[in-house]
Amino acid sequence: MKVVKSNTLQDTLKRNPHLKIYLDELKRREGVVPTFVPALSRDMKALPRPNLIYPVGDPIFIHIYTDRRGEGRYIAIEPRLTPDEEPKYRALMDKMLEIAPNEKTPEDDEELEKLIDVLIGKVVEIVPKKEHFGEKRKLFRLGFEKVRLTRDEVYKFRYLIKRDVIGVGPLEPLIRDPYIEDIHVIGPKNVHIVHKIFDMLPTNIDFKDDLYMAEFLKNLGERIGRPVSERNPIVDGTLPDGSRINIIYSPDVSLKGSSFTIRKFTAIPISITQLINWGTLSAEIAAYLWLCLEYGMSIWVSGETASGKTTTLNAMIPFIKPQSKIYTAEDTPEVQVPHSVWQQLCTRERGSEGKVDLFDLLKAALRSRPNYIIVGEVRGREGAVAFQAMQTGHPVLSTFHAGSVKKLIQRLTGEPINVPITFIDNLNVVLIQQAIYKKGQFLRRCLVVEEIEGYYEEIGGVVTRTVFEWDSVTDRHNFRGLYNSYILENKIAQTAGFEDPRQIYE
Known part of the structure; x- marks a missing residue:
């Protein structure tokens, strides 16, 4: 669909009479007029009672405000049919x-x-x-x-x-809004979004009734090649804009009505400098990651759901040498690679040609001679193949669900991944990320960067070293690896030809 960007409020009202009707009704009902802004900025989060309207492409506008009960509201303004x-x-x-x-x-x-x-x-x-x-x-x-x-x-x-x-019917305003991270729909009347600036907000999006919503999800499933039905009520897929969707269709399974969650796709990846400006990680961590990727280290970003793992993964990919061949394997395409030699593969759930899962794609990667293998997320038995790839000299980047390095190792060595604990040191660096609330603000922070030194039989465990650690009081990342970094001294310095490995810190 063609999108027309709005400029001044006067020009906007001329092109969009429905917006003028909304503003007139709002002024009559509430006695207030929102501030029209062409774009949002992160410092608007500090507004005590935001009351803003911003465009997301004619004829759609978004009104975010705090109601009389002090609760945030998200109103999508678009043309609507009158009874006549x-x-x-x-x-x-x-x-x-x-x-x-x-x-x-x-x-x-x-x-x-x-x-x-x-x-x-x-x-x-x-x-x-x-x-x-x-x-x-x-x-x-x-x-x-x-x-x-x-x-x-x-x-x-x-x-x-x-x-x-x-488009995507009633969801069109939410899909167009670049400030939305997630969309949560539980039944036809319960639609919430996670806003990049104003966090979780209820919306005015309405799917009328269960019958309308069921028909909507059936049509959407067909369009994305992931049909839903009573026999196949849970599906994952990708919307035309690249956003990831999980649908739970049957009311027998989703007791409050059919539900779905959308993780919005960002057309332009967030850069490492933006993550530094937001405090997700520090410039020193970025420099450390650059060195690691320059010298072929395997790095995984681990953390809980919505902690920003894929965002950080995408931000570090440009550090890989531009002449490298990159091989990506994903369930849904989220990894964004700027390299010209990019072999992008995606799983196939079912079909007459047969199922293709991450395990199959990673086995194929070993025959494709990539310089780097990137797995969208390791969940199951494909993790063992990823470690085989690392053993054969193919560095691997991935995301993983674990809140600490200890839990990551426990998951990797247990069912269904079953990586032998003596193989763990093939993974070099782990970033642990977490979504946190600090002074009422929703933030994402890299809590710790740890190096995996290896398994030592005499102590019966895996030795790791902390090189960076986040201080929650000062909101700063402190370098703990000075003269204590296993990766810098024993891996990178030797490859770089330093006579004294400790010269790498200079």
Whole structure:
């Protein structure tokens, strides 16, 4: 769908009469006028009672405010049908469907969008003022074939048709909003989002009823190649924009109604400098990671759900030498690689050709001679293959679900991954990340960077060394690895040709 960016409020109101109607009603009801801002900034989080409207591409606008109870609200403002317009909209759809078989079948969304414009042009007659549908029905009986609409009605109906046919229906405002991280839907009336600045907020998005939502999820599942049904109620997939979705369809399984979660895709990866500015990690940690990747170390980013693991993984990938061949294996495509030689592979859940899982993709990686293997997330038996790859000289980057290095080792050596504990030192560096609340603010922090030295039989365990540690009081990352870094002294310094390994700290 074509997106028109808004500029000044005056120009915006001229193009979007529905926004003026919303603002007038808001002023009448609440007695306040929101501040119109073209974009948000992170310092807006400090506003005691935010009341902001920002554009996400005409004709959609977002209103974030604090209500009288002191609770945050997220309102998507878009054209909506009035009761008088609903029969006109249905008549327009009927006429378009009537003549659509005579047109060439579109091969992609761009052609489909053009076809919608063509069909509307053929079945609509522009009139200067609104007509009641009863008047129009009389005109139909007299032989008029076109639907008589005003320009404002055509503008509104065209948006709604494209939103539902090409876009993602009621979710379109949330998908367009670049400030949303996650979307959580539990039943038709319970839609929340996690905002990058204002955290978790309830929305005004409404799926009408269980029947409408069930039909919506069926259609969405078909579009993304992951059909849902009573027999197959739980699916994972990727939306057209790259966002990751998990659907739990059956009310027998999801007791409060069908539910789904969307992890938004960021078209432009967050850079390492942005992570430094946000305090997720420090410039010293970034320099350390750069050295490690320059010399072929295997690094995993571990932590709990929504701790920013994939974001950090993507931010460090540009540190890999640009002439390297990168091989990525994922369930859903989230890893973003800037290198020209990038072999991107994704699992296939089912189909007539057969299932392909991460285990299969990682076995294939060993025959592809990559310089770096990147696994979106290690969960199961593919972890053992990842360690085999590291043993054969293929460094591996990945994310993992574990809140500490100790728990990471426990998971790796247990079912279903079953990596022998003596192989653990093939993994060189682990970053532990966590989402935290500090002074009422939602933050992501790299808690610790640890090096894995190896398993020592005499102590019956794995020795690790902490090289960076986050201080929660000062919100700073302290370097603990001075003259104590196993990776810098015993791996990188030797490869770099230092006579004295400790010269690497200079």
